[in-house]
Amino acid sequence: MLAIGEFSRVTHLSIRTLRRYHEAGLLEPEVVDPSSGYRYYSGDQIPTAQVIHRLRELDVPLSDVERILRSPDPDQRAALVAEHLQRLESELARTRVAVSSLRRLLAPEPTPLQVEVRSEPEVVVAAVEDDVVADDVGAWFAGAMAELDAVLGPAAALAPPGGLYDNGLYEHGRGRLLLYRPAAEPPTRGRVRPVTLPAVELVVTTHQGEHDGIDVTYGQLGSWVVRNALTVAGAVRERYLVGPRDTDDITAWCTEIGWPVFRVAASS
């Protein structure tokens, strides 16, 4: 039996942290003296403590650490760990994107922007629509696109798919998302419905390359809108002119961004 101080020395976890892990039910001391409240750990708990330590170093939340420790099956445990390693990997990808677009932002000469103003007529499309939290956009998008493709079939590549992004998504972190594909006679199946996109006046530009860096382009388009004394009205529209379904060359991807505005007199 080890008192908390000794256990701390052996595991390199601070006394405070050990107490917190006890409180969280993550690492219960083998014995707790009911009168004094002293915690006593057994030597067998050292490996467990170290696993927790490692997982925390990987920024695995305590709740997930608990799930991993509680799962009796080693295979299942390995799967949970692998899941987190995957999360780390996607974070790494995110970091890479941030670095590259930071470079782009700090570049002395900003890329000039091709902006066009266009009247978009009302159109009926096959769409999937949901209220989504900002963090889930990626997953939702993949699912919605898959469902659209499943319902419409892959043949209908006549016109590129697109999406509408409710502004609440950026302002409050959640909002309505709509993903659509043009279709002659939009069916109703699963989450797919016919939806009428209203006619709008759009300020349009295109974003080249990886989709993650797109908010830089959003910002440039926003600057343009401000300089031209316009006001944004309604959900942003994106159209995926060239995307993962078309090519594996990420740099060739091309996304059109359309911002609805009020009363456009003339384009520049």
Next chain:
Amino acid sequence: MLAIGEFSRVTHLSIRTLRRYHEAGLLEPEVVDPSSGYRYYSGDQIPTAQVIHRLRELDVPLSDVERILRSPDPDQRAALVAEHLQRLESELARTRVAVSSLRRLLAPEPTPLQVEVRSEPEVVVAAVEDDVVADDVGAWFAGAMAELDAVLGPAAALAPPGGLYDNGLYEHGRGRLLLYRPAAEPPTRGRVRPVTLPAVELVVTTHQGEHDGIDVTYGQLGSWVVRNALTVAGAVRERYLVGPRDTDDITAWCTEIGWPVFRVAASS
């Protein structure tokens, strides 16, 4: 001039976050209506907001973001950013270490441990000693070793260097560190002083490979100590038998860990 909502839409920063950035002095609105408190941003602030966004995605603390934005010289700015990228890289290294030792921990068959009990005589060494916070151990170690080498000269590789690690370092995150090199006549220069290491009874094992995974070995040694009903007494000792000064092959590194104990009757 953009109200906060519009600015949020353009920059993809949430309204709340923009308010916080204002409060933190990071991104002051161009105009704040003194009567209503309404914030109004100019289009020129969009790039700044996006730079902040990117830096935050790289987990740069707000205080450092501010320093980066405030530094007028682009070169200096680039240097600050590069500094953070380096931090990211070292974090990545830390992650890799955690992953590998997690694998080691979850391995079904733990490596058997060679443990030895040894009486260490009193010895006088050339040492650097300081109170150090846990996070600074790496930097302190590098500095102290460099100073020892500078004072003693590289020739004195007769016996490997070593260190004493106060237990408070693990229990409370800070404590006394001592790094030494054996020397016939320890000089007094800079931070280097002659220090007498007291005689102790040591439970000793060795750790192969990268130093970062060493706490797993600490744990194994701790288990051994517990199983053999011993009590830890005093600061842990490490000796760097093979280290970065000897070889670039990290897997060949070899660190001896010695834990002082009370009253050892027999070894196992």
Next chain:
DNA sequence: ACTGGAGTCTCTCCCGGGGGGAGACTCCAC
């Protein structure tokens, strides 16, 4: 048996970087 010091307990407060929501005020178009 007593005592002192080290060890441990619980408690509250703090940090950073956000999110949630209440309740009041303001802006603007009709």
Next chain:
DNA sequence: GTGGAGTCTCCCCCCGGGAGAGACTCCAGT
């Protein structure tokens, strides 16, 4: 002039820890 959208401030919550106060407990030495 009015309603609804937009915005304000204020307070509480989240995580995973760290800091410190004040009281209690353990244990070795006398």
